[in-house]
Structure formats: C-alpha cells, structure tokens
Amino acid sequence: xxxxxxxxxxxxxxxxxxxxxxxxxxxxxxxxxxxxxxxxxxxxxxxxxxxxxxxxxxxxxxxxxxxxxxxxxxxxxxxxxxxxxxxxxxxxxxxxxx
Amino acid sequence: xxxxxxxxxxxxxxxxxxxxxxxxxxxxxxxxxxxxxxxxxxxxxxxxxxxxxxxxxxxxxxxxxxxxxxxxxxxxxxxxxxxxxxxxxxxxxxxxxxxxxxxxxxxxxxxxxxxxxxxxxxxxxxxxxxxxxxxxxxxxxxxxxxxxxxxxxxxxxxxxxxxxxxxxxxxxxxxxxxxxxxxxxxxxxxxxxxxxxxxxxxxxxxxxxxxxxxxxxxxxxxxxxxxxxxxxxxxxxxxxx
Numbered sequence: 001x002x003x004x005x006x007x008x009x010x011x012x013x014x015x016x017x018x019x020x021x022x023x024x025x026x027x028x029x030x031x032x033x034x035x036x037x038x039x040x041x042x043x044x045x046x047x048x049x050x051x052x053x054x055x056x057x058x059x060x061x062x063x064x065x066x067x068x069x070x071x072x073x074x075x076x077x078x079x080x081x082x083x084x085x086x087x088x089x090x091x092x093x094x095x096x097x098x
Numbered sequence: 099x100x101x102x103x104x105x106x107x108x109x110x111x112x113x114x115x116x117x118x119x120x121x122x123x124x125x126x127x128x129x130x131x132x133x134x135x136x137x138x139x140x141x142x143x144x145x146x147x148x149x150x151x152x153x154x155x156x157x158x159x160x161x162x163x164x165x166x167x168x169x170x171x172x173x174x175x176x177x178x179x180x181x182x183x184x185x186x187x188x189x190x191x192x193x194x195x196x197x198x199x200x201x202x203x204x205x206x207x208x209x210x211x212x213x214x215x216x217x218x219x220x221x222x223x224x225x226x227x228x229x230x231x232x233x234x235x236x237x238x239x240x241x242x243x244x245x246x247x248x249x250x251x252x253x254x255x256x257x258x259x260x261x262x263x264x265x266x267x268x269x270x271x272x273x274x275x276x277x278x279x280x281x282x283x284x285x286x287x288x289x290x291x292x293x294x295x296x297x298x299x300x301x302x303x304x305x306x307x308x309x310x311x312x313x314x315x316x317x318x319x320x321x322x323x324x325x326x327x328x329x330x331x332x333x334x335x336x337x338x339x
Contacts, residue, residue, distance in 0.1 A: 038140035038168060041107070041305035041325060056305060056325035058140075061113040086108075087328045090121040094101060094128065094333035097298065097318055 021077065025051055028073040037065055042083065044070075050078035058086050100202055100257050100338060101128060103159070105331040106135025106302020107323040109168065110149045118153050121330030126158045129333050130199035134187070135302035135322050136166025136210055136263030139178065147178040151185035160197045162188045164208040166263035166303060190261065192242025194250045202338055204257045205250030207294075209243045211264035211287050211301070212236040215280030236264075240286035247294030256338045260291045260299040260317075269311025270321035271304045288313040297336050 025044050032039040039062070042055035053070050057063050063083055070079060103125055108118060125132055132154070139146035147169075154161050169178050179189045188195045190208025197204045214221045214236045223233040243260060250258050265271055265283030274282060282304050291299050292315030299313065302323040309326055311319035322332055 038109075038171065040168075043306065056328075058109040058111070058324075059113050059117065062111070086324050088117050088121055088330045090124045090128070091327075091329045091332055094335050096335045098337055 021046060021051070024074060024077070028070065031069060031073060032066065035069065037062055037069070039066060042066065047080075050080050052080045052082065054082040056084050056086050060085050100199055100204055100336045101130045102133060102259060102298065102300075102334045102336060103129035103131065103331045104133040104135060104300045104320065104322040104334065105324055105327065105329075106166065106263065106300075107137040107305060107325065108134070108150070109137055109140050109324075110153065111140045111146055112149060115149050115152060118330050122154060122157055125331075129159055129331075131160045131162065131197055131204065131206075132157065132331065133206065133259065133261050133300055133322075134161065134163035135261060135300055136164045137168040137302055137323075138163065138166065138182075139169050142169040142172040142174060142178055144174065144177050144181060147181040151181050151187070154187060155185040157186075160188070160199075161186065162190060162195055162197070162206045162208065162261065164190055164210050164261050164263055166210060170210075190246075192239065192246060194246035196250065196253055196255060202257065203253070203255045204259070205247075205253065205255030206259045206261050207243055207246035207250055207296075208261040209239045209246075211239045211243070211262040211266070212284060213264060213281045214284035214286060216268045216283070216285045219279065220285060221280055236284045236286050240284065240290040243287060244290035244294045247291065247296055251295065257298075257336050258296045260287075260296045262287055262299070262301045263303050265301045265304055265307070265311075265319070265321065266291055266299055267311045267313055267319050270301070270307050270309065270319055272308040273306040274304050282307075288315075288317075288319075291315070291317050298334060
C-alpha cells in the first residue's frame, strides 16, 4: 500500500512542477503586455522542456528590454529566443493586383 | 493605376522616432497614398502618438489611418486621433475619405473593427451582457464600414479600399494559433465588404499571420502588419477602369 501511495505522490509532484512552468510562461506573457513594452505579439511556448520565445519587436531597445524581462521571469529554466527587430526598409517592388 | 502603400502595427514609442521616416520619404516615388492599419503606438499614450505624428508629418502623399487596440489601451483614443489629425492624417472610425490621386478618385473606408471569429466558429450575441456587447460592438463597426463603402460608391470613387485593424477573414491569420482567431477578427467585417463592394481590404493586428487572403465574395485582403510584411510598408497597384 505504501508503494502505490508514494508513486501517486511522485506523479502528482511532477505534474505540479510541469504546471508551474506553464503558469510562469502565462505570467510572462501578462507581464510583457502590462509593462513598458505593451507587447502582445511575441509568442512564448514550451517545447522539448525549454521555453521558446519568438516574434518581431519594433526596435532594438524593445528587444533588449524583452530579453531582460524574459530571463528574469524564467530564471532557472532553459530558454531559447528567436526575437528579431522589425525591418524598416522600403519595399523593392510592388504587388500588382489586376 | 493607383499605388496604395500600407503598413500596420508599427508600435511606435519614444525610442522609435526617425526609424520609419527614411522609408516614408521614398513614398512619392512608389505610392499615391499611405494607409496605416492601426496599432501605431504601444499603449495609446499622447506621447507615443506624437512620435507617430512626427514620423508622418508633411509627407507629400495623403496619409489615412485607423486606430488599433493598442491605440486604445490608455483610454484616450480621441486624444491620439487629434494628435494624428493635427499632423495631417485622416483618422477614420466608421467613415470614409475621398482622395484625389493623380486625377483618380480613391475612397478609403475605415474602422478599427473588433473580434468575434469566423463562420462556424464565431461568438454569438447571446447570454451575458458583456458577451452580447462584445458581438454588438463588432456588428456596429461592420455596419459603419458597409455604410462608408456604399457612400464612397455613390461619390463616384473609381477605387474603394476597406481599411481595418482587425481581420475580416481567417486566411490572413494563418500562422496564428487557431484558438485565438476570435480575438483577431470577424466575418462580419468581410460580409460588410462583400455587401458594399471594395477593390482591396487592408488590415493588421495578426503579427504571426499571412499577407494574402480573400473574402468569400472575392475581394483581395492583405495583412500589412509590419512583422508580416517585414518592411516599412508594402505597395499594391490597383488598376482603374
């Protein structure tokens, strides 16, 4: 009787830890929206045990602020970032709609 | 031929001043007008709106804009609108503007729009007051867009463009999680566009979406969110009869 109970407790604990990562990612998204960036367009998802943060931000300063916030909020977790700054170049061609 | 330049979701803040102006200064060479498809600021503060205003002030092509949800966040959309208007931008909310571009009358009908989702997967006007108001708000936006497009038709515009922030179709949301589509647009906007008729529909809002789409009635839709087009703006050439 002891063994199954221990197993159950172990399973519950692991599930709890996993949930915590999900909630931390959710709170990160809330924080990115609420703080100085007002950022809703960046994606944060759990992939293969790491948190992947990806998207496009309007300026290099925004990218710095974003990465600082991400690493603060997800301290202790494996984090991969793929965040680029918007390209402000003129287009080199037009689309013809006939 | 009319050349329509468009971009949305430029999300300007105090650190953005001057980032887009060099590209905007090239507009007279490649476009007849510039459309701004909302989310011009990050939080909708007057300070951020002044950055946008300065970025487009004095451009030699007409500038027409709608606001986005970010431009409402500070709950001062009238102030944001006023600051942009003072810089010469026509800011539309449920109304149209007629522009003379090289002898061609171009009509732009604009509204921010709102969410609700797409046919078969949409919110209904039912239940709690908040839920009903959510859908009614979108319906009012769509009705105003339809009326504005119809008015432009009566004013002999050779080209009519629908400008929104939220998307009228699901096509241009491809790349976004399907679960959030109801927060990204509504079929009511597309129904309004198809009912009144338009030559082009331009929107923003969906940063991870896709540029190209079409309404059920065959109107071309373009998602010009800057993270999607990856440029300062895109240009669409429309042929006139």
